[in-house]
Amino acid sequence: MIREDELTSGPRLTPRLDVAAVGSASQLAGMRAEWNSLLDASNAGPFNAWEWLYPWCRRIAPEVRPLVLTARDRLGTLVGLLPLGLEHRWVNGMRVRRLGFLGETHVGSDYLDVVARKGREAEVARAFFNVLQGLRDEWDVLDLTDLREGSTTLGVAREVFGDVRVSERYVCPYETLVPGEPFDAFLKRTGRRDNYLRRRKWLEKQDGYRIERTDAPGQLAGPMTDFFRLHALRWSSDGGSQGIKGAGVEAFHRDATQWLAERGRLRMYTMKVGGQAVASVYGILHGQTFVYFQSGYDPAWRNRSVGLVLVGETFKDAIEMGLTEYDFLRGTETYKADWVTKQRQTVSLRAHGAGFAGEWYTRSEEWARQTRNAVKGVLSDELVEKVRRFRRRKAAVD
Incomplete structure (x- = not known):
């Protein structure tokens, strides 16, 4: 088993950095302020935040032991983090010790990575990987999932470990926003301007139409309840959501949104008509980027394009805030294009x-994987769909 003292005294080919480990959830709980300071000074993505990874450990994977590598300079300042977890899996009769990112399952965490101060990404990653290389007898698999394709981490891992396997994961659509560009000018560059304006005009004439934006920690209970209901309604005809599965995942999001709101990083949008919530968007602010995380709407209002209008309002808000990027994250659904x-x-x-x-x-x-593909090849489409829905329900976190 990997021990913290081994990591503290492990090999360091970058002598200016002291590499150690945080190996318990209780220690992780006390890192918030220092973690946030480092994240703000880095180029790491939104889901490397303490507010995301700590509740993941508590709500989603309590059986995974945190093994967060830390790198400090000679003054003791935190300059790097590698948020890993250690788990043991039995695979066809053999125990496998697997290291993977915290946050890697159930909650859609794109752009996980080493967190390092800007300009020190390669140095920090090299220090971490040299330590892990020196302890290679103590683990069997290192899985780093959902890295950004151009991440410095990839090249450093090849340099230190030699033979590594890299595979594609997801396509993430996004758009660069032009500073100072009016919202209407942006709309003209999209494929939805006329439909958006027509649908919004109709909705604005309805009694009680309004869009509420919630970002205060003490005001989230109602918007989150509306969001979970609308998200479930949106996916009910498809056998349930792949993104939010089970009470445990809902509990995770209630924790994460509360802590993100305390940091000023949350935007919950709720569209109401006649006092009833009909659409919702769960957004995250990260630096100069609006991150569209999840959404939901009442299928009874589908023909009124409530989802389209609410997404348009999030773009309008992002532009008015002076943000420079809008990120839809994983998935190439038609509406994103x-x-x-x-x-x-x-x-x-x-x-x-x-x-x-x-x-x-x-x-x-x-x-x-080969067996699954072979079985799918002989099953009817109807049966394949039933299996898919069963697996989706089984994957829920209670």
Whole structure:
């Protein structure tokens, strides 16, 4: 088992940095202020925030032991974090010790990565990976999922570990916003201007129409309840949501939104007509970027395009705030292409430890994938859909 004292005294090929580890949820709980200070001084993405990863440990994966590597300079200042978790999996009779990012499952965390002060990304990643390389007998698989395709971490991992496997994950549509550009000028560049304006005009004539924006920590209970209801309604005909599955995931989001709001990073949008919530968007502010995380709407209002109008309002708000990017995150749904023109890719990286268990784990995954594909090839479409829905329900976190 990897011990914290091993990491503290492990090999350091970057002598200016002292690498240690935080190995419990209680220690992680006390890192918020220092973690936030580092994140604000980095280029790391929104889901590397303490407000996201700490509730993930509490609500989603309490069985995963946090193993957060820290890098400090000679003055003791935190300059880097690698938020990992250690878990043990049994794969076809063999125990596998797997290291992976905190936040990697159930909550849609794109752009996970090493968190380092700007300009020190390669130095910090190298220090972390050199330590892990020196402890390669103590782990079997290192999985770093949903890295941004151009991340410095990828090149450093190849340099230190040698043979690593990199695979594509998700396409994330986004748009660059032009500072000072009026919202109407932006609309002219999209494929939805006329429909958006026509639908908004009709909605504005309805009794009790309004859009509420909530960003205060003490005012989230109602908007979050509306969001969960509308999100579930939106996906009910498809066998349930892939993004928010189970009471445990809802509890995670209630915690995360509260803490994000305390940091001024949350934007919850709720459209109401006649006093009834009909659409909702869950957004996150990160630097100069508006992050569209999730949404929901009442299918009874689908023909009135309430989702379209509310998304348009989030773009309008982002432009008026002077933000420079709008990120839809993973997924290439058609409605996203109507609003944005750019895409970026996320990838996953895997390195194996010194023993055979890591190779066994990868081979077992490949065999399982081949078996699933073969079975799907002989099943009817109806049965494949039933299996898909069953697996979605089984994946829920209670």
